[in-house]
Amino acid sequence: MTAKAMIQDNTRCIGCRACMVACKSWNDRPADQTTFFAAEGYQNPRDLDANNYTNITFHEITTGAKPDWVFGRQLCMHCEHPACASACPTTALTKTPLGPVVFNESRCIGCRACMQACPFIIPKYDYENPAPMIHKCTFCSDRLEVGLKPACATVCPTGAISFGDRDDMVAEAKRRIATAPGTYIPEIYGLEEVGGTSVLHLSSVPFAQIGYITGLPKTPMPDLTHRWLRVTAPAFALLYGVFGALTWIVHRRMRGQGHDGETS
Amino acid sequence: MNWRIRLTWWDKLLLALMALGAAITLVRYVGGIGSIANINDAYPWGWWVGYGIMTMIALGGVGFTITAIVEILGVHRYHPFLRPAVLMGMLCYISAIVMLMVELGRPWKVWMILVSWAPTSALFEVGWCAFLYLNVLILEFAQVPFAQLGWARALSILRTVYIPIMLLGVTLSHLHQSSLGTLLTLIPHKINDLWWSDNLPLLFLVSAMMAGPAVAILEHLAAARWLGVTLRMDLLAGLARIEAWLVGFYLAFKMGDLFYRGAADAMLSATWLALSFWVEVGFGLLLPLALLMMPEMRESRRGLATACGLVVAGVLLHRLNVAVIGLRVRHWETYTPSFGEIGVTLGITAGALFVFGWLARILPIHEEPPPHVTVHPATQPASALRGAEGVS
Numbered sequence: 001m002t003a004k005a006m007i008q009d010n011t012r013c014i015g016c017r018a019c020m021v022a023c024k025s026w027n028d029r030p031a032d033q034t035t036f037f038a039a040e041g042y043q044n045p046r047d048l049d050a051n052n053y054t055n056i057t058f059h060e061i062t063t064g065a066k067p068d069w070v071f072g073r074q075l076c077m078h079c080e081h082p083a084c085a086s087a088c089p090t091t092a093l094t095k096t097p098l099g100p101v102v103f104n105e106s107r108c109i110g111c112r113a114c115m116q117a118c119p120f121i122i123p124k125y126d127y128e129n130p131a132p133m134i135h136k137c138t139f140c141s142d143r144l145e146v147g148l149k150p151a152c153a154t155v156c157p158t159g160a161i162s163f164g165d166r167d168d169m170v171a172e173a174k175r176r177i178a179t180a181p182g183t184y185i186p187e188i189y190g191l192e193e194v195g196g197t198s199v200l201h202l203s204s205v206p207f208a209q210i211g212y213i214t215g216l217p218k219t220p221m222p223d224l225t226h227r228w229l230r231v232t233a234p235a236f237a238l239l240y241g242v243f244g245a246l247t248w249i250v251h252r253r254m255r256g257q258g259h260d261g262e263t264s
Numbered sequence: 265m266n267w268r269i270r271l272t273w274w275d276k277l278l279l280a281l282m283a284l285g286a287a288i289t290l291v292r293y294v295g296g297i298g299s300i301a302n303i304n305d306a307y308p309w310g311w312w313v314g315y316g317i318m319t320m321i322a323l324g325g326v327g328f329t330i331t332a333i334v335e336i337l338g339v340h341r342y343h344p345f346l347r348p349a350v351l352m353g354m355l356c357y358i359s360a361i362v363m364l365m366v367e368l369g370r371p372w373k374v375w376m377i378l379v380s381w382a383p384t385s386a387l388f389e390v391g392w393c394a395f396l397y398l399n400v401l402i403l404e405f406a407q408v409p410f411a412q413l414g415w416a417r418a419l420s421i422l423r424t425v426y427i428p429i430m431l432l433g434v435t436l437s438h439l440h441q442s443s444l445g446t447l448l449t450l451i452p453h454k455i456n457d458l459w460w461s462d463n464l465p466l467l468f469l470v471s472a473m474m475a476g477p478a479v480a481i482l483e484h485l486a487a488a489r490w491l492g493v494t495l496r497m498d499l500l501a502g503l504a505r506i507e508a509w510l511v512g513f514y515l516a517f518k519m520g521d522l523f524y525r526g527a528a529d530a531m532l533s534a535t536w537l538a539l540s541f542w543v544e545v546g547f548g549l550l551l552p553l554a555l556l557m558m559p560e561m562r563e564s565r566r567g568l569a570t571a572c573g574l575v576v577a578g579v580l581l582h583r584l585n586v587a588v589i590g591l592r593v594r595h596w597e598t599y600t601p602s603f604g605e606i607g608v609t610l611g612i613t614a615g616a617l618f619v620f621g622w623l624a625r626i627l628p629i630h631e632e633p634p635p636h637v638t639v640h641p642a643t644q645p646a647s648a649l650r651g652a653e654g655v656s
Contacts, residue, residue, distance in 0.1 A: 040594060085384075086450070087450060088385055088387075089391055090373075090377055090382065091380050107373075109370050109371070109373045109376055110369015110370045110371075111387065112309060112369075113387050115308040116454075117450050119451075125305065125369070127297050127298025127303075128296040129369075130293055132370075133370065213453075217452070217453070221450055224449045224452065224462075225384070228386075228442070228449065229383060229384065229389060232439060239438050240431055240432070243332075246337070247335065247338075250337060250338035
């Protein structure tokens with residue numbers, strides 16, 4: 001099994017939102033009441049939520065002489081080293097060999113540590129549910145297991161979504177930038193962000209202008225906590241030993257000074 | 265033994281707040297977290313985690329701090345603070361667990377943490393350590409009711425295992441107080457430079473140690489005022505000196521860390537976040553440090569109450585700054601704690617205070633000075649309060 005990846009080529013996106021419809025149908029998410037949103041983009045719904053695992057964002061940007069619509073897409077990036085999975089205390093989130101970061105709802109305790117951890121602010125919560133858990137794009141892991149493409153990749157009418165082995169997708173993204181340098185900015189979003197992701201975005205304008213979170217480190221996020229957590233066991237042994245020795249020395253000295261031998 | 269007490273107006277007020285918290289919790293279980301809370305996808309933790317978990321655990325640090333001073337460093341002068349400290353620690357941890365029961369989406373599955381193996385998760389470590397430490401606190405404290413009930417055999421077992429258990433408690437506290445900070449080292453891009461640091465685990469640990477004596481002093485002042493406990497001003501002044509050193513050390517560490525990682529500029533920016541930082545440092549550290557360095561303040565009840573109250577408030581603001589206020593979010597996303605969120609925490613805090621006040625009146629929590637110590641007249645003979653070893 002080779003790891004899969006997806007290219008989201010925003011220069012080919014026409015904002016038809018067929019991917020959002022396909023996603024909703026495959027994942028069986030209900031429709032929800034939304035309101036028009038015009039702060040960062042003009043999309044509706046404004047952001048991902050428990051019922052929307054992917055979202056096309058609309059941006060009015062002046063490229064060249066006149067204003068134009070430029071689209072962006074929100075979905076789980078399926079990090080190579082997912083911060084969400086590293087933060088989850090019950091291993092409800094795991095990275096599969098095929099690439100998806102999958103969510104096992106039977107293990108979720110609803111602590112929201114993954115939401116806090118995610119550098120792309122992807123996992124969402126169902127606040128109206130008395131037994132809430134997180135929701136996010138599954139990379140259609142169930143489809144991938146049987147050799148199918150993710151639902152969104154099957155419906156895109158303009159070829160903005162490509163799916164294949166990650167190595168091939170990286171090569172393809174590089175080829176597109178190299179052959180049409182006027183169309184693309186020379187950057188693959190997701191190639192190096194937080195150690196690499198399974199979704200690679202291409203764009204005609206800087207990613208910060210179309211609502212993407214930029215300025216992320218190139219190193220895997222879990223490294224940050226790992227540096228501390230890996231010393232847990234030695235720290236436990238060392239501290240217990242030091243405190244024990246200290247207690248013993250102090251009590252011995254006090255006995256020597258004629259205090260009674262009680263430990264209390 | 266008699267478990268009953270006469271309820272005062274304070275008790276009735278606390279019970280009313282507990283009822284309020286319980287009523288709001290009921291709404292949460294019917295209508296979902298969104299029906300009572302303002303937490304959202306940008307601020308997934310909010311007041312419940314900032315206060316109800318992070319601050320509550322930091323204040324529960326009083327248990328291990330006083331235990332370490334008395335039992336490990338052998339400063340037996342402060343023995344009278346030990347039992348109240350262990351009881352407060354236990355109640356703080358129980359409060360945090362009650363908070364989890366409201367705040368977690370599926371609290372009935374919280375045991376999942378204990379049957380998972382997630383060594384990459386700071387929360388996994390927090391969960392295990394806090395669970396084990398709560399058991400330690402219960403074993404430590406159980407000596408008091410067991411002695412009162414005359415359960416000699418159970419008591420002698422607890423006394424035999426006291427030293428290793430006590431050491432385990434202090435060690436576990438170091439681990440999970442720091443791992444609450446580790447939890448937040450994961451999101452450098454989300455937390456403002458004023459608060460995010462590689463050293464958050466150590467900052468969390470040291471600030472919890474700093475909270476310890478402050479909470480112990482406040483408790484003693486409160487017990488002297490409302491529970492008729494003999495005020496030991498001599499001991500409080502000594503503990504206040506230790507507190508001054510701890511505040512000074514934490515302040516130096518915090519500022520040193522800020523300068524070392526080159527984020528000192530952020531202190532001077534004209535933003536609400538910088539203001540929040542200065543309130544935290546000015547009122548939570550500098551002012552109490554100045555007060556605690558004045559001998560006349562260390563020997564006055566009002567001076568001690570002010571200084572220690574400020575330290576505790578400063579720890580609360582630090583936890584909120586790191587986990588809620590200092591979060592970098594998109595400009596349209598906001599968060600203000602709702603009445604429901606605050607109501608639940610009021611109920612939990614009131615519950616902890618009520619149980620403390622109740623146990624302090626039916627069990628010998630507070631040690632009276634031996635007759636040869638000339639302080640204020642003792643209200644009870646000291647011999648009546650000699651119970652168990654260890655936490656005795």
